[in-house]
Amino acid sequence: xxxxxxxxxxxxxxxxxxxxxxxxxxxxxxxxxxxxxxxxxxxxxxxxxxxxxxxxxxxxxxxxxxxx
Numbered sequence: 001x002x003x004x005x006x007x008x009x010x011x012x013x014x015x016x017x018x019x020x021x022x023x024x025x026x027x028x029x030x031x032x033x034x035x036x037x038x039x040x041x042x043x044x045x046x047x048x049x050x051x052x053x054x055x056x057x058x059x060x061x062x063x064x065x066x067x068x
Contacts, residue, residue, distance in 0.1 A: 001062035003037040009053045010035075024048055 010020060021031040024045060033039035041049065050057045058064045 002040070002060060003035045005060055005062065006049065007035045009055070013053070020052075023052065 010017070017031050017035070018028050021028045024031065026045075030039070034041055034045075046057050046060060050060055053060075055067050056064070059067055
């Protein structure tokens with residue numbers, strides 16, 4: 001669920017993975033692991049992603065379908 005939502009949000013904003021990885025201070029591969037759900041972000045990254053997209057952490061992780 002998390003990876004799908006993350007990819008959907010990124011595509012909605014038309015942002016390449018490279019740009020988002022740079023924003024987060026991680027490698028492109030590290031970011032790709034989030035979208036493929038091969039790795040999970042720590043709380044600091046979850047907060048940064050939620051802030052970047054203007055959504056809640058609960059939305060990102062699939063606890064709610066409501067977006068602000």
